[in-house]
Amino acid sequence: MQQSNICEDNMLKSGYVLVDVELLSEALSQQTKCKYCECDSLSIEEDMKKRKGLATSLVIVCAVCGKEGTFQTSKVTPSGYEVNKDSYMGYAVLENVTLLVDYCVP
Numbered sequence: 001m002q003q004s005n006i007c008e009d010n011m012l013k014s015g016y017v018l019v020d021v022e023l024l025s026e027a028l029s030q031q032t033k034c035k036y037c038e039c040d041s042l043s044i045e046e047d048m049k050k051r052k053g054l055a056t057s058l059v060i061v062c063a064v065c066g067k068e069g070t071f072q073t074s075k076v077t078p079s080g081y082e083v084n085k086d087s088y089m090g091y092a093v094l095e096n097v098t099l100l101v102d103y104c105v106p
């Protein structure tokens with residue numbers, strides 16, 4: 001994961017965290033207005049057909065005018081979604097640690 005994006009005030013501007021889509025949607029509806037009709041009826045939904053591993057596509061939906069905006073939850077690299085690549089590398093490290101422990105502990 002990208003630790004280099006931590007600012008002096010400990011606010012992270014990039015990287016991955018687990019977020020409950022319902023809580024994200026609630027926060028959005030309380031703090032953001034639709035740029036088309038300026039109402040405060042926005043919500044976030046996951047497009048389950050676009051989920052790949054830990055990455056997915058989220059849709060911001062306005063309940064009043066029906067406008068939608070979509071964004072990916074991970075950057076895309078030539079080898080696929082960045083979050084999936086990073087989590088696989090973490091898994092590979094853990095697997096090697098487990099093999100080492102199995103080898104060293106009788």
Ligand SMILES: [Zn+2]
Nearest residue numbers: 034037062065
């Ligand atoms: Zn709207």
